[in-house]
Amino acid sequence: MLTISEVSKSYGKKRVLDDISIELENGLYGLLAPNGAGKTTLLKLIVTLLSPDRGEILWNGAPVQKLGASYREIIGYLPQQFGYYKYNTPVQYLDYLAALKGLPREGLKEKIFSVLDTVGLSDVAQVKMRKFSGGMIQRVGIAQALMGDSRLLILDEPTAGLDPKERARFRNLIAEMSKNRIVILSTHIVSDVESVSGRVLMLKDRKLVRNQSASALCSELEGKVFEIRVKTDDQAAALKKEHFILSERNEAGSMILRYYSEQPAGLEGERLCPPNLEDLFLVMYR
Amino acid sequence: MRVFGKECRKLFRPGRSLGLLLFMAAALVLISRTAQFPDTHDKAYEELVKEYGPTLDQAEYQTLLKAKSVYIEELGGEGWSRDRVHWAEIMADESKRQFVFLVDAIERIEEEIQFGYGFAFEKEPTETLKEQLRSCTPQEAARILFIVQTKELPLSSPGICEIMESDPLLLLILVLIGCGVLILPYQLLDKNLETASLMVSTRVGRRIFHLKIRACAAAGAAAAFVAALLHLALLWLNGVMIFWNVPVCGLGLRGIPFWVDLTFGQYLLLWIGLLVLAGITAALLCALAARLSGSFITALTLALPALAIYGWGIHACTAVPLSLWYGDTFPASLFRTAGVPLLVLAALTLASEIVLRLDARRDIL
Numbered sequence A: 001m002l003t004i005s006e007v008s009k010s011y012g013k014k015r016v017l018d019d020i021s022i023e024l025e026n027g028l029y030g031l032l033a034p035n036g037a038g039k040t041t042l043l044k045l046i047v048t049l050l051s052p053d054r055g056e057i058l059w060n061g062a063p064v065q066k067l068g069a070s071y072r073e074i075i076g077y078l079p080q081q082f083g084y085y086k087y088n089t090p091v092q093y094l095d096y097l098a099a100l101k102g103l104p105r106e107g108l109k110e111k112i113f114s115v116l117d118t119v120g121l122s123d124v125a126q127v128k129m130r131k132f133s134g135g136m137i138q139r140v141g142i143a144q145a146l147m148g149d150s151r152l153l154i155l156d157e158p159t160a161g162l163d164p165k166e167r168a169r170f171r172n173l174i175a176e177m178s179k180n181r182i183v184i185l186s187t188h189i190v191s192d193v194e195s196v197s198g199r200v201l202m203l204k205d206r207k208l209v210r211n212q213s214a215s216a217l218c219s220e221l222e223g224k225v226f227e228i229r230v231k232t233d234d235q236a237a238a239l240k241k242e243h244f245i246l247s248e249r250n251e252a253g254s255m256i257l258r259y260y261s262e263q264p265a266g267l268e269g270e271r272l273c274p275p276n277l278e279d280l281f282l283v284m285y286r
Numbered sequence B: 001m002r003v004f005g006k007e008c009r010k011l012f013r014p015g016r017s018l019g020l021l022l023f024m025a026a027a028l029v030l031i032s033r034t035a036q037f038p039d040t041h042d043k044a045y046e047e048l049v050k051e052y053g054p055t056l057d058q059a060e061y062q063t064l065l066k067a068k069s070v071y072i073e074e075l076g077g078e079g080w081s082r083d084r085v086h087w088a089e090i091m092a093d094e095s096k097r098q099f100v101f102l103v104d105a106i107e108r109i110e111e112e113i114q115f116g117y118g119f120a121f122e123k124e125p126t127e128t129l130k131e132q133l134r135s136c137t138p139q140e141a142a143r144i145l146f147i148v149q150t151k152e153l154p155l156s157s158p159g160i161c162e163i164m165e166s167d168p169l170l171l172l173i174l175v176l177i178g179c180g181v182l183i184l185p186y187q188l189l190d191k192n193l194e195t196a197s198l199m200v201s202t203r204v205g206r207r208i209f210h211l212k213i214r215a216c217a218a219a220g221a222a223a224a225f226v227a228a229l230l231h232l233a234l235l236w237l238n239g240v241m242i243f244w245n246v247p248v249c250g251l252g253l254r255g256i257p258f259w260v261d262l263t264f265g266q267y268l269l270l271w272i273g274l275l276v277l278a279g280i281t282a283a284l285l286c287a288l289a290a291r292l293s294g295s296f297i298t299a300l301t302l303a304l305p306a307l308a309i310y311g312w313g314i315h316a317c318t319a320v321p322l323s324l325w326y327g328d329t330f331p332a333s334l335f336r337t338a339g340v341p342l343l344v345l346a347a348l349t350l351a352s353e354i355v356l357r358l359d360a361r362r363d364i365l
Helices: A039-046 A090-101 A108-118 A134-146 A164-177 A190-196 A214-219 A233-242 A277-284 B002-011 B014-031 B040-052 B058-075 B084-092 B094-115 B127-133 B138-148 B158-193 B196-200 B207-237 B264-292 B296-319 B339-361
Strands: A002-011 A014-024 A027-032 A054-059 A075-078 A152-156 A182-187 A199-204 A207-212 A225-230 A244-251 A254-260
Touching (some): A014 A207, A027 A190, A039 A182, A075 A134, A090 B002, A134 A164, A199 A214, A199 A277, A207 A214, A214 A277, A225 A233, A233 A244, A233 A254, A254 A277, B002 B158, B014 B158, B040 B094, B084 B094, B127 B138, B158 B196, B158 B207, B158 B264, B158 B296, B207 B339, B264 B296, B264 B339, B296 B339
Parallel strands (some): A027 A182, A027 A199, A075 A152, A152 A182
Antiparallel strands (some): A002 A054, A225 A254, A244 A254
């Protein structure tokens, strides 16, 4: 079990995280917050790249800083930005990282090809990475995080640069993996979290403000999300003035506005909608 | 050990290593004194070594003087060199030309003994040398007198002395260039690619920085060792190895005044040791400069002056070991104590340890 206990972190005088406490057991956690809210900082604290100013992080009750290598060897980490050597093939790169992770040499080659197959890169396993697209590089990053049967998988913006097909494949993969390990998925792409997360962790104003399942979070907006079809720009402008618009789209020559309101506006054609996580995200960080 | 091996492999990328090897070999062949060694004058000393061994005692010296008379007879008797027509004939004849250079070599040895400069051969040194020795410390003066008043006359050649004076500096420069070429891009690549967050989150953790510094030190030692091997090969190809057992302590054209008696072979081994030491030191210096700065230019600006001073100092250790008439200049005077290069290396090792320990506490942003 991973315990984050009253952790705070500042960069100089700027406080980024304040008094964060969470207990994480096996399962999938989506860490959701806008850019710059401290998601990456929290993940870097968990993987010991940063030290907390206050509080501590415990793995099965022991402080991670003291556990050192024995803690880091159970981590699979995909940083938001990770360096790679263009002159390496994915196999060479993963072989190097396997050495850093202390994975045994025995059966390593098979393991490398297996993870490359998992992320759909087995056909370019021996191609230099200088020829790779951003999405392919991201998949190499995911592959290295998956190597070594980690008990704690930390993924910072893992779907950045992936095409829809790869995103779907990736979501299925981590849903499967979260059955017997802790998977923390940090993103600002709400749909990624909504489709895979068991629980959603939300950061706001340097604090952890939500730690619930996606459905429980959505229920907070039950009866407060509406849609209406408007035909003129004046109607749309009037509605935008009165209510918080969640989305707008054009359909058959008219505009459909989705909005948040504590009470029904009482407009003609107004329709109550089931809320989703994106609605909550927009309302919470408006 | 496995990670260390991987880091070394990153350092010695095939293209760069091969390029460096070829550059070193080309520089040695084109610039080194060894490559210019087999001129006829030094061939004469080679002949003497083959005939008499590495040194001459009094009896062998007398035999050598008799041999000189024979050579002169072969050349046409006293005054042979003043006849221009005759001279051209002699130089066209391979065997007679060899006699010319043998005579020349023997006359140089005679002059050294006659003027008490270089090797007095158990005689009292001249007043001129005694006068010059007054500017030295008593220990240095005693050492020089001991070298000069030798019982065994070494048969080293001026070419050997030139090799000892100039080749080490060239090798040193090559090693320093090698360290720069290998280490600066290696250290800066990881820094610029921001690989640290991924590396440090793995089992190896911040120990990776220690391993990288160790890999740099190993690369410095390897660059020095390869340069030394190339130089040894060049010495062997040019027939210089025949002087392996010849003593090289001396004054003037055929020796350098070292604190201890050294043969040419011992000098080479000592020099290889110093070169490896210099390689490791230069590597640590480059690694630290790259770690503290973010760019190639800044790292080079930081490392170059220190490398230049260190290089000059190391050179002074071997080429100007005693403070005679030209050696008492900074940093030669500073480095003249053989322990100083070791002290510099120890200081750099300590500095890198401090930097790494500070890094261990620093956040990886």
